Amino acid sequence: MIDKIYSYIKDKRHTNIFFTVLGALIFAIIPLFTDVEASYLIYFLFLTFIHIVIAQGWNLIAGYAGQISLGQNAFFGLGAYTTALIWLHDITKTGYYFDPVVMILSGLAPVVLAIIIGIPLLSRLRGDYFAFGTLGIGQIIIVVFLKARAITGGADGLHIPSTVYESMMPYYYTGLLLALFAIAVVYFITRSRIGFALRAIREDEMSAASHGVFILKYKVLAFAVGAFLAGIAGSLYAYYLFHINPDSVLNMNWLFYPILMCVLGGTGTIMGPVIGAFFMTAIFSFGDVYFAQTHPIVSGVLIILVMKFMPTGIIGLKDRILSRGK
Amino acid sequence: MANQLLEVKSVDVFYGDVQALWEVSIQVEEGTIVALVGANGAGKTTLLKTISGINSAARGEILFSGEHLENLKPQNVVDRGIMHVPEGRRLFANLTVLENLRLGAYVPRARPFFAESLERSFTLFPVLQTRKNQKAGSLSGGEQQMLAIARALMGRPKLLMLDEPSLGLSPIFVKTIFELISTLNEQKATILLVEQNINQALKIAHQAYVLKTGKIVMSGAGNELLADEEIRKAYIGERVGRRQR
Amino acid sequence: MNLILTLRVLVNGVLFGTTYGIAAVGLSLIFGTMRIIFFAQGTFIIFFAYISYWLLTLLGIDPYLSLIIVIPASMLLGSALYYGIFKEAAANEDKNISLLLAIGLMYLMENFMLVVWTPDPRSVVTSYTTLVFRPFGIVIPFTRLTTLFIAVLTAAGVFIFLKKTLIGTAVRAASEDVVSTTLMGINPNWVNAVAFAIGIGLAGVAGVALATIYPFDPSYGFIFAIKALIALALGGIGNVYGALLGGILLGLIESLGSFYVGGGWADAISYGVFLLVLIFRPQGLFGGSIKKA
Numbered sequence: 001m002i003d004k005i006y007s008y009i010k011d012k013r014h015t016n017i018f019f020t021v022l023g024a025l026i027f028a029i030i031p032l033f034t035d036v037e038a039s040y041l042i043y044f045l046f047l048t049f050i051h052i053v054i055a056q057g058w059n060l061i062a063g064y065a066g067q068i069s070l071g072q073n074a075f076f077g078l079g080a081y082t083t084a085l086i087w088l089h090d091i092t093k094t095g096y097y098f099d100p101v102v103m104i105l106s107g108l109a110p111v112v113l114a115i116i117i118g119i120p121l122l123s124r125l126r127g128d129y130f131a132f133g134t135l136g137i138g139q140i141i142i143v144v145f146l147k148a149r150a151i152t153g154g155a156d157g158l159h160i161p162s163t164v165y166e167s168m169m170p171y172y173y174t175g176l177l178l179a180l181f182a183i184a185v186v187y188f189i190t191r192s193r194i195g196f197a198l199r200a201i202r203e204d205e206m207s208a209a210s211h212g213v214f215i216l217k218y219k220v221l222a223f224a225v226g227a228f229l230a231g232i233a234g235s236l237y238a239y240y241l242f243h244i245n246p247d248s249v250l251n252m253n254w255l256f257y258p259i260l261m262c263v264l265g266g267t268g269t270i271m272g273p274v275i276g277a278f279f280m281t282a283i284f285s286f287g288d289v290y291f292a293q294t295h296p297i298v299s300g301v302l303i304i305l306v307m308k309f310m311p312t313g314i315i316g317l318k319d320r321i322l323s324r325g326k
Numbered sequence: 327m328a329n330q331l332l333e334v335k336s337v338d339v340f341y342g343d344v345q346a347l348w349e350v351s352i353q354v355e356e357g358t359i360v361a362l363v364g365a366n367g368a369g370k371t372t373l374l375k376t377i378s379g380i381n382s383a384a385r386g387e388i389l390f391s392g393e394h395l396e397n398l399k400p401q402n403v404v405d406r407g408i409m410h411v412p413e414g415r416r417l418f419a420n421l422t423v424l425e426n427l428r429l430g431a432y433v434p435r436a437r438p439f440f441a442e443s444l445e446r447s448f449t450l451f452p453v454l455q456t457r458k459n460q461k462a463g464s465l466s467g468g469e470q471q472m473l474a475i476a477r478a479l480m481g482r483p484k485l486l487m488l489d490e491p492s493l494g495l496s497p498i499f500v501k502t503i504f505e506l507i508s509t510l511n512e513q514k515a516t517i518l519l520v521e522q523n524i525n526q527a528l529k530i531a532h533q534a535y536v537l538k539t540g541k542i543v544m545s546g547a548g549n550e551l552l553a554d555e556e557i558r559k560a561y562i563g564e565r566v567g568r569r570q571r
Numbered sequence: 572m573n574l575i576l577t578l579r580v581l582v583n584g585v586l587f588g589t590t591y592g593i594a595a596v597g598l599s600l601i602f603g604t605m606r607i608i609f610f611a612q613g614t615f616i617i618f619f620a621y622i623s624y625w626l627l628t629l630l631g632i633d634p635y636l637s638l639i640i641v642i643p644a645s646m647l648l649g650s651a652l653y654y655g656i657f658k659e660a661a662a663n664e665d666k667n668i669s670l671l672l673a674i675g676l677m678y679l680m681e682n683f684m685l686v687v688w689t690p691d692p693r694s695v696v697t698s699y700t701t702l703v704f705r706p707f708g709i710v711i712p713f714t715r716l717t718t719l720f721i722a723v724l725t726a727a728g729v730f731i732f733l734k735k736t737l738i739g740t741a742v743r744a745a746s747e748d749v750v751s752t753t754l755m756g757i758n759p760n761w762v763n764a765v766a767f768a769i770g771i772g773l774a775g776v777a778g779v780a781l782a783t784i785y786p787f788d789p790s791y792g793f794i795f796a797i798k799a800l801i802a803l804a805l806g807g808i809g810n811v812y813g814a815l816l817g818g819i820l821l822g823l824i825e826s827l828g829s830f831y832v833g834g835g836w837a838d839a840i841s842y843g844v845f846l847l848v849l850i851f852r853p854q855g856l857f858g859g860s861i862k863k864a
Contacts, residue, residue, distance in 0.1 A: 135797065477755075
């Protein structure tokens, strides 16, 4: 029996599933053994989950479809603002607090944006040019949010009544669920026909097109799913923050964090962004506690070191060590 | 044994997991024209790229005047005296004819002789002199090929490697190019020539190698191979017959 | 009165746009040989603005005089950056690695500056900061005029270098076809290092020029990088001469935009123009270069 389980796990196709399920179980029971309201660990894991969600979104676009998006902060921010606005104006007439409908809507708003901008950008721009295009879009979104004061509150932003806050519990479990959801979405997309098409596009767009792959459809799809994940991450973060403004949800960190995490863990792999999210969040948290101001410097140095010495990330490093051993 | 300028010994080359060359060995004697012939994808261009350091050999040796080239970067191979005119010419289209020629004489070995080399190029190709301030991209196909060869000659090569110099040219220019190669050879140039225009190439080559799917399948004097009907049919294929018309 | 006001807006646009222009020329050179947009360019501009600030406040060296130190130092830094960080990535086919290295460097530099110089805006104040000329009622600050002068001089210097020297010609050739330059015996590292040296050197010039005109803080670097990128796109990515014109054009757009529709929206307008150019005229507005396959 144990032999059977062992060989099942050793099969490469099952390793990821096994570790994800195992990880999920462990993380699901952690709150039973900790003081959820006071524990830094819970806060740390909550942040990590959010990072996993947004990082997987970028991973799908950049790692699998090969399109570097520099506009994830716009999708994240849009998700956060959508949640805040629905809440403040009581649009859905539901319970507002951790309302799945609100969260899904907060994911869909960026999807709409992603489709509207994705079709012209992805059909006309390749490589760097696409990256610049998304960067431009992200900047325009920031200006719009700053200027549409009547709706967004401008630079000050929106204040959500924080009196509803009761416990860290729902945040933790929602985060965990969303992280699992994001991993599963990317996992199943990349193992489907869509994933095959995306990889074909990444490797050689011309030849993919000549083999009848409708490139634009798949690229927009990846872009939209990435936007959805960024949006729901933003939504959850908005629930936690209670004060939504451009500085907190549209800032450059939300552009760089997912990139950083994917790159560090290994872009274009399922587990890479997860490993990267844990690692980077740990470094940020450690830095926040011990070197309040200097830790972003460390992050910068890390990106450079990683890209210079192990450009395929931690996952790639593992493969390299394994193949060296052969 | 005559003086071998270039010796390629049992070279294997891979593109990723795909093996492109299998134990390829050739020799180029000083002062001769050596032709590499074979069908598309036989590995001729790969061999040239391996000699000039763009591709690296997984196994085998490449000796140039007795010196190992296997681990040298392209720029260092040029420094040793090998100029490679790549397929498709790869001129700098936005640079003028003169600027292209100037870069041909970039290596320290050739730079002091720039004026001398330039004069020689203009004697060989008078048309380049009249167009020296035009952008290379504005030249006709034949003129571009001349410029590509002239640019390589500016580097004062001990070995000149030409990859498909007649490709895409009108029949008149094809004739001119082959005459030019013979002329250069009479002026003591050593030339390694890759051609799909097999008849013409074998006519002027002292020695020739036939490549098929990454392997040398036969070699011999150019006119011998040309005369051997059987061998031509077997290895070079019908292309020869078609071109003969 | 209205004419003079419009003229003033236009002149200011040109004067400020030249700073974008020299930054964009640097981006263009690095893009030409390395095929990456050097995102950290803007951050280095701010870095050199701080250096010029320090040279003034700590050593009392005039900002314009400091160029004598800043230019060689920045060029040295540029080539050191190439050999220290980008060399391996440049040889790699995957350009995303170089792009991410540049992003990492930007992140590092910005936060480094936040620690050393704090987020509070600084400005370089000299005896001539408030000096103003008023030809025909158009207000032209001395520092902006000097900036224009320096920018034109620098750009001319770079263009002459590219046109007249052998290594300059090699840099232009490499931006067309790197493999072909190695077949001429040109070391690609050397060419890349030269492009980096000039690129960061131009960041040095732009930084000093900027410091004399505007207050600056570390976060301004990213914005400046985007502005330089817009200037580059307007001029045609890879077109060194177009980059300078693109910068001036962007200066005009911003100046007119903020005059007629107000500060924040002016940015949105320049981003909008950027997107339109990227989508509909990726070769830039002044493109006349021969297309490559």
